[in-house]
Amino acid sequence: MSLEERKRMILESIIKDYVQTAEPVGSRAIVKKYDLKVSAATVRNEMADLEEMGYLEQPYTSAGRIPSQLGYRYFVDILMEKEHLSAEEIDLLRKIFMESINDWGEVVNRVGYFLAQLTNYTSFIIMPAMEVNQFKHLQIVPMEDNKALVIVVTDAGLIMHRRIDIPDTISPTELKSISQVFNKTLINRNVNEMKKSDLSYLRDKLNNRRILMDKVIETIDYLLNDTHDEKIIVSGMLNILNEPEFKDVDKLKRILSVLEEDEVLKDIIPSEVSKQVDIKIGAENRAKEIQEMSVVLTGFKGFGELGRIGVIGPIRMEYWKAAGVVESLSDMIEELIREKF
Amino acid sequence: MSLEERKRMILESIIKDYVQTAEPVGSRAIVKKYDLKVSAATVRNEMADLEEMGYLEQPYTSAGRIPSQLGYRYFVDILMEKEHLSAEEIDLLRKIFMESINDWGEVVNRVGYFLAQLTNYTSFIIMPAMEVNQFKHLQIVPMEDNKALVIVVTDAGLIMHRRIDIPDTISPTELKSISQVFNKTLINRNVNEMKKSDLSYLRDKLNNRRILMDKVIETIDYLLNDTHDEKIIVSGMLNILNEPEFKDVDKLKRILSVLEEDEVLKDIIPSEVSKQVDIKIGAENRAKEIQEMSVVLTGFKGFGELGRIGVIGPIRMEYWKAAGVVESLSDMIEELIREKF
DNA sequence: GTTAGCACTCTCTTATGTTGAGTGCTAAAC
DNA sequence: GTTTAGCACTCAACATAAGAGAGTGCTAAC
Numbered sequence: 001m002s003l004e005e006r007k008r009m010i011l012e013s014i015i016k017d018y019v020q021t022a023e024p025v026g027s028r029a030i031v032k033k034y035d036l037k038v039s040a041a042t043v044r045n046e047m048a049d050l051e052e053m054g055y056l057e058q059p060y061t062s063a064g065r066i067p068s069q070l071g072y073r074y075f076v077d078i079l080m081e082k083e084h085l086s087a088e089e090i091d092l093l094r095k096i097f098m099e100s101i102n103d104w105g106e107v108v109n110r111v112g113y114f115l116a117q118l119t120n121y122t123s124f125i126i127m128p129a130m131e132v133n134q135f136k137h138l139q140i141v142p143m144e145d146n147k148a149l150v151i152v153v154t155d156a157g158l159i160m161h162r163r164i165d166i167p168d169t170i171s172p173t174e175l176k177s178i179s180q181v182f183n184k185t186l187i188n189r190n191v192n193e194m195k196k197s198d199l200s201y202l203r204d205k206l207n208n209r210r211i212l213m214d215k216v217i218e219t220i221d222y223l224l225n226d227t228h229d230e231k232i233i234v235s236g237m238l239n240i241l242n243e244p245e246f247k248d249v250d251k252l253k254r255i256l257s258v259l260e261e262d263e264v265l266k267d268i269i270p271s272e273v274s275k276q277v278d279i280k281i282g283a284e285n286r287a288k289e290i291q292e293m294s295v296v297l298t299g300f301k302g303f304g305e306l307g308r309i310g311v312i313g314p315i316r317m318e319y320w321k322a323a324g325v326v327e328s329l330s331d332m333i334e335e336l337i338r339e340k341f
Numbered sequence: 342m343s344l345e346e347r348k349r350m351i352l353e354s355i356i357k358d359y360v361q362t363a364e365p366v367g368s369r370a371i372v373k374k375y376d377l378k379v380s381a382a383t384v385r386n387e388m389a390d391l392e393e394m395g396y397l398e399q400p401y402t403s404a405g406r407i408p409s410q411l412g413y414r415y416f417v418d419i420l421m422e423k424e425h426l427s428a429e430e431i432d433l434l435r436k437i438f439m440e441s442i443n444d445w446g447e448v449v450n451r452v453g454y455f456l457a458q459l460t461n462y463t464s465f466i467i468m469p470a471m472e473v474n475q476f477k478h479l480q481i482v483p484m485e486d487n488k489a490l491v492i493v494v495t496d497a498g499l500i501m502h503r504r505i506d507i508p509d510t511i512s513p514t515e516l517k518s519i520s521q522v523f524n525k526t527l528i529n530r531n532v533n534e535m536k537k538s539d540l541s542y543l544r545d546k547l548n549n550r551r552i553l554m555d556k557v558i559e560t561i562d563y564l565l566n567d568t569h570d571e572k573i574i575v576s577g578m579l580n581i582l583n584e585p586e587f588k589d590v591d592k593l594k595r596i597l598s599v600l601e602e603d604e605v606l607k608d609i610i611p612s613e614v615s616k617q618v619d620i621k622i623g624a625e626n627r628a629k630e631i632q633e634m635s636v637v638l639t640g641f642k643g644f645g646e647l648g649r650i651g652v653i654g655p656i657r658m659e660y661w662k663a664a665g666v667v668e669s670l671s672d673m674i675e676e677l678i679r680e681k682f
Numbered sequence: 683g684t685t686a687g688c689a690c691t692c693t694c695t696t697a698t699g700t701t702g703a704g705t706g707c708t709a710a711a712c
Numbered sequence: 713g714t715t716t717a718g719c720a721c722t723c724a725a726c727a728t729a730a731g732a733g734a735g736t737g738c739t740a741a742c
Contacts, residue, residue, distance in 0.1 A: 026704050039716050044705070062705045062722045137482045141494055149494060153482055159490065159502050238601055241594045249590065253582045260579055367735050380685050385736070403691045403736045 003074075009036070010046050011055055012079050015067045019316050022244045024064030069282045069315065072294075076279050076319050083324040085118070090328060097336055104158065108233050111309070111333050116236025118325045121313030122259055124297075125333075126266060127231040128305030130154070135224070138182045140175045140216065142166070148175060150219045160223040164215050178209065182216070232262050243314045251292075258289045259312070273299035273308050275330075277323045282315045296322040300330045302337045309333060344415075350377070351387050352396055353420050356408045360657050363585045365405030410623045410656065413635075417620050417660050424665040426459070431669060438677055445499065449574050452650070452674050457577025459666045462654030463600055465638075466674075467607060468572040469646030471495075476565070479523045481516045481557065483507070489516060491560045501564040505556050519550065519557070573603045584655045592633075599630045600653070614640035614649050616671075618664045623656045637663040641671045643678045650674060 003011070013034045017025045027043040030036065036043065047065050050056045055071035058064075067075070085093070097110055108125050115123035137153040146168045151161045166175070237259045246252045258264055268287040270280055280295045294317050297310025309330050311322050344352070354375045358366045368384040371377065377384065388406050391397045396412035399405075408416070426434070438451055449466050456464035478494040487509045492502045507516070578600050587593045599605055609628040611621055621636045635658050638651025650671050652663050 024704090028704075040704095041706095041716055041718095042714085045715090048706080058705085060723060062703080063724075064704065136484065139480055139482070139492070141478045141480070143477065143494075149500065151480070151492060151500065153484075153490060159492065159500075161500050238594070238597055241590060241597065247590045249582060249588045249593070252590070252593075253579070256579055256582065365735090369735075381735095382685050382687095382737095383683085386684085389737080399736085401692060403734075404693075405735065 006038075007046055007050060008079060009034075010043060011050055011067075011071060012075065014047075014056065014065055015071065015075050015079075018066050019318055022316060024059055024066050026064035029064070067316075069284070072281050072315065072319070073284075076281070076323075080320050080323070082277070082327060083320045085325060085328040090332065093329075093332065094335075097332070107333070107336055109235075111329055111336075112233045112235040115309070115311060115325060115329050116239060119311050119313070119318070119322050120236075120239050120242065121311040121317065121322060122237050122239055123235045123311050124265065124269065124309070125233045126269065126308040127233075128302055128307040129230045130158075130303055130305060135186050138179055138186065138220070140179045142172045142175055150216060150223070152220060152223045154224075160226060162219050162223055164219055166212060166215075170209070170212065174209075178212070178216070182220075230266055232266050234259060234262070234265065240313065243316075245292075245314050245316065254289070255293065264289070269295060269308060269310070269312075270297065271308075273297060273306060275299055275301075277327050277330075279319060279323065294319075296326050298326055298330045300334045300337075302334065307333075347379075348387055348391060349420060350375075351384060352391055352408075352412060353416065355388075355397065355406055356412065356416050359407050360659055363657060365400055365407050367405035370405070410625070413622045413656065413660070414625075417622070417664075421661050421664070423618070423668060424661045426666060426669040431673065434670075434673065435676075438673070448674070448677055450576075452670055452677075453574045453576040456650070456652060456666060456670050457580060460652050460654070460659070460663050461577075461580050461583065462652040462658065462663060463578050463580055464576045464652050465606065465610065465650070466574045467610065467649040468574070469643055469648040470571045471499075471644055471646060476527050479520055479527065479561070481520045483513045483516055491557060491564070493561060493564045495565075501567060503560050503564055505560055507553060507556075511550070511553065515550075519553070523557070523561075571607055573607050575600060575603070575606065581654065584657075586633075586655050586657065595630070596634065605630070610636060610649060610651070610653075611638065612649075614638060614647060616640055616642075618668050618671075620660060620664065635660075637667050639667055639671045641675045641678075643675065648674075 010030065013030050014025045017029065017033065027040040027047060030043055031038070031040050047056060050071075051058065051065065055068055055074055056065040057068045059066060093114060096114075097107060108127065112123045112125045115125075135152070135154060137151075139151040139153075141149040141151065143149055143163070146166055148164055148166045149161055150164055151159065153159050237256065240246050240255060240259075241252070246255065258268065268285075268290055270278065270286070275298060277296065277298045280297075282294060283291045285291055285293070285295060290312065292315065293312055294315050295310060295312050296317070296319065297308055299306040300309055301307075310326050313322065351371065354371050355366045358370065358374065368381040368388060371384055372379070372381050388397060391412075392399065392406065396409055396415055397406040398409045400407060434455060437455075438448060449468065453464045453466045456466075476493070476495060478492075480492040480494075482490040482492065484490055484504070487507055489505055489507045490502055491505055492500065494500050578597065581587050581596060581600075582593070587596060599609065609626070609631055611619065611627070616639065618637065618639045621638075623635060624632045626632055626634070626636060631653065633656065634653055635656050636651060636653050637658070637660065638649055640647040641650055642648075651667050654663065
């Protein structure tokens with residue numbers, strides 16, 4: 001597993017060069033560019049060794065070498081040093097995020113946007129499913145024509161709403177009192193507790209408005225269930241258009257249609273995450289749809305659950321930068337949640 | 342301007358054939374496919390005429406003919422018959438839209454989705470800017486740690502909210518009473534009226550809570566201003582990947598980056614719309630970014646203002662289908678607004 | 683006015699060189 | 713034993729040429 005100094009140096013050079021140019025790297029090129037103290041012939045011998053060990057491969061006889069997936073793996077595990085955002089960059093971003101952010105979705109959108117911009121890959125953020133979301137406030141607002149709006153606010157700052165039909169015999173004041181009953185009984189309960197007993201209890205208590213109550217209960221259930229789904233935010237999908245490996249439209253189509261479908265993408269992105277940056281290179285991905293891509297991701301803690309944030313790009317990826325930026329922004333998103341919500 | 346019957350027939354055949362195959366159409370092919378009663382040579386003569394008149398062009402000497410933009414124009418204006426959705430399709434769609442739609446954004450998303458699916462082009466819906474949006478309800482909900490949530494509901498069913506900081510000396514009941522004052526004073530006022538006088542009047546009245554009032558007023562202003570922007574919903578962006586004219590990645594990149602940027606797209610889509618279906622073919626578009634595309638759109642009335650709905654696709658477009666579906670769905674969206682909101 | 687016939691044009695495909703980057707191997711140098 | 717120069721060899725990439733085929737435009741006959 002462990003390589004001699006020179007082999008490591010050569011492997012690293014080839015990877016950095018190839019990542020930059022997308023062209024197979026020749027022995028002469030390396031010697032020149034990183035002015036090694038040895039001749040091209042020596043490098044050639046080393047490269048032959050590295051190929052035999054599985055770290056490099058040749059597209060065809062007498063072309064230069066390109067890193068194999070194993071080569072990237074070795075690089076990522078042993079050689080690479082993450083390139084984090086600088087303190088100034090972080091400060092700048094923090095300022096941008098802090099201002100005019102009053103809504104959770106907005107924060108996520110922006111972080112995703114910058115993640116894509118800074119790495120030039122496609123970024124994704126998967127918001128944790130909120131199993132134990134706490135109920136904060138309910139409001140029933142009468143609208144025109146037998147309609148009312150049910151607004152539910154959770155302690156995580158999520159606001160959800162849904163229209164319902166109401167009997168035309170009911171008065172606004174009555175609606176208000178119903179809201180109040182709900183609020184008194186349900187405040188600070190989590191969804192599971194709520195489902196168990198409180199809702200049916202409420203229905204009995206307000207027996208005279210049974211039909212309406214059923215509707216409201218159903219609506220709350222519906223709305224809170226909604227937060228059980230993970231939400232995914234994707235940014236910079238079109239960044240992959242810049243990668244030469246996707247100059248073929250069919251390949252592009254395959255990849256883009258995966259990135260476009262939120263549901264597909266959610267399933268495809270590795271789900272066992274920790275707070276470590278995790279890197280899946282090409283075929284290391286379980287899902288076959290992205291075995292020609294690499295994923296760099298990490299978990300972040302938000303509202304008690306673990307969300308996922310990362311980028312998806314070509315196997316020929318600037319892993320050092322991607323890993324650094326993902327880590328920096330993951331920290332930042334955690335911090336934002338802690339401070340603002 | 343007016344062509345003889347046979348010339349029209351030939352022009353139409355060429356357009357239909359070319360739209361389908363994306364290959365130049367030869368004289369022999371037409372005679373066979375649409376079995377005309379004349380020989381290929383005759384057709385050739387007619388085609389030469391049509392070319393001279395500007396309706397057809399030849400990619401190179403001795404290739405078949407393709408329609409010119411003028412040719413499409415003639416077709417669209419004179420020859421074409423719109424292919425609307427059938428009554429059954431409309432019924433089916435109406436059912437789909439009706440169920441589980443409780444929120445305006447959801448309706449628009451779905452309509453956009455189907456428009457893209459049914460035409461195989463990229464669909465867009467531009468929601469009207471609501472100049473005279475009416476205020477229905479305000480609610481200030483206390484959250485943890487000196488935070489509160491300001492929720493504004495408009496009569497169009499739009500719900501907007503924003504977090505604000507509040508002084509820690511204020512009590513929940515006090516918040517409620519402030520809400521009530523706002524509600525009493527502002528209900529059913531439109532934004533412009535509101536701005537003029539009421540807000541500052543309110544501030545005076547609640548003088549003891551001046552700072553908080555300023556915040557709330559600012560927030561309302563911010564939220565209502567938000568609806569002044571047109572919202573654009575784009576669906577099926579990737580449909581253009583299927584068109585052979587965009588098999589070149591650079592061209593693709595140019596187009597996709599236009600479609601991706603909401604702000605750019607809003608500006609590019611023709612803004613003078615009526616309830617007629619309008620078709621802009623290639624260079625007829627003002628914006629140079631989409632002069633290699635065609636736009637089929639129409640206006641729809643929603644909340645008193647005119648929104649825009651349509652598709653954007655290659656010049657070699659199935660205009661008859663696009664125009665028909667756009668018209669059908671435009672009617673449907675109007676109907677949905679009328680009935681549900 | 684219509685049509686058959688035919689030479690002509692131009693793209694597209696396939697075949698054939700040519701070039702050049704880069705290798706692997708060998709033998710000499712360190 | 714390791715390193716290096718030298719050199720033949722390989723193979724993609726580019727250019728060029730030849731052939732095929734689709735489709736035209738024109739002419740002359742119907």
